[in-house]
Amino acid sequence: MGIADTIQSIGFLTDLRESALVYPIVMTTHLTCIAVFGGMILMTDLRLLGIAMKDRSVTDVVNQFRIWKRVGFCIMVTMGALLAGSEAVKYSGNPFFWAKMCFLAMVAVHAIIFRPRVYNNTAAIDKAPSLPGRAKLAGALSLFIWLGVLSMGRLIGYYEGPGPAPAKPLATVTQPRHISQVAR
């Protein structure tokens, strides 16, 4: 048995995968956290770019959102790990899943680079006559990386495994394609 097989054979992960109710609830929680806390990441990025919340100081925006972004990130990652763990065999062979993981690794790199220079240095940014380039760069890269995470996450559900895809007649919709049809 491979590692992925071992992971998804863990009792509660098997239960999760096989539950018609719990699986979608975990997924909804994942998506809700993305919505609420991703929205905060977005507003922080837009503030750093000088596009939104211009009447608020960068310090206010960064510091006040921080705790919520952390809470959201923890719930989001927990739910995501449950979803991926319960379908570990499918996910481990899915290139979009690994693309998403790469984007998440870029989130970490982004934090290492920009936390000391931007997020922990907001007082200097607020004092500057105009938004410094490093703040804008941090905001723009963060937006790009998170959109990558989001898009790759969605595309996980569309990967049909290796080998030639069965020839499908054009435009026949036989069963619901939907946001929730992720790799099931």
Added chain:
Amino acid sequence: MFLAAAENPLNASDLIFPVLECIHIAGFTILLGTIGLVDLRILGLGLRTQKPAEIARDVGPWTLIGLVLVLISGPLLFSSDPDMYYLNPSFLVKMVLLALAIPFHYLVRRKVALANGSGVGSKIVACTSLALWVGVIFGGIFIGFVNQLR
């Protein structure tokens, strides 16, 4: 109003649907993120340096942008297979919640936020707002699962 699924040009490419979904998710992230910020502020749970009205005015345009994105991408997604959605109980629940959430946001929640409401009534409004929008997401996700539950 809607084409049969097989005639819809949207179904001609395998890529259009997932791309629309990404736009839909990005849209509701903007929508819910900005609404959630104001709701959390009304509940006194965060951003206490600013007044609810200040935050509401800051994020108002972005809420609208998010709403426009979902209201464009949503009907297009729907049009890919109208019969499936129309007959799907979770989709119907989602539509009912959405039909409640949008007017509630602009007629009730917005006024409470702009009046800097912080009393019990305002907090109930904020909780209702959060519950309605999270309900819309639940309705959306369960479209793909509801048939397994029966």
